[in-house]
Amino acid sequence: MMTSQTPRVAPHQQPLRSAIALGVVTAVGLLMALVGMAALFLDEGDVESLIAAQDLTALLIVVAIVAVVLLVLNIGATVATLVLSIVVMVKGEGKLRLGAALLLATALFGYVISFSFSGSGSMLPDTAEQAVDLLSVLELVGSIARLVATAVGLVILTRGIGEVRQARRRAL
Structure with a gap:
């Protein structure tokens, strides 16, 4: 059993940029999901007054365009999350790997077990x-x-990024 605290991957070889990109993409995706869930709790009266005050055809066109743009952004963010998670899991270690694994699992959970x-x-x-x-x-x-x-995976990944940055500063 190995009890050494020496990392197997040198700090300068850990995928810090990929981990940061993964964190940003995940944060944007999380924000989009939270906004979508908040929309579920909109008051029906507000929505009805908005529809009554607007030209319905123009409103539906705008809603359709926004929905398509959000769908494309969601698909792009998910693909980026999958790719970046795999890169960080393969090249990173410690909390970087753990955070990336949790983010990969939640991304796959959303597509495999989704209804x-x-x-x-x-x-x-x-x-x-x-x-x-x-x-x-x-x-x-x-x-x-x-x-x-x-959110938990994002926090763990962020802590891993901090640890790698600190290890890089100590190595200089």
Whole structure:
């Protein structure tokens, strides 16, 4: 059993720029997800007054364009997270590797174990309506758990970046 505290990868060889890029991409993705979740709690009256005050066709076109742009940004951020996480996991060590592994797991969790449920169960029998409500709650809980795990991974990665920077300063 090896008890040495000497790192296997020299500080100047650790992927600091990739880790920083991973942190930035993850922070942007986390912010986008939080804004999306906050939109779930908008007051329906505010949305209805906005729709009533605008030309509906123009509003729908703007919403569609914004949705497509956000979709492309989300896909790009996820691909960047996957690639950068793998690079940091392979070349880094310690908290860099742990943070990158957690971010990779949450990114994959979002695509492998992802479901979305919408609709109204009011036309269904009572038990089916309860199942619809349960699935909606499970979707929200899963999204919150993924956001929390992403935030934890980002904190661990940030601490790893700090450790690598400190080790590089000591090595000079």
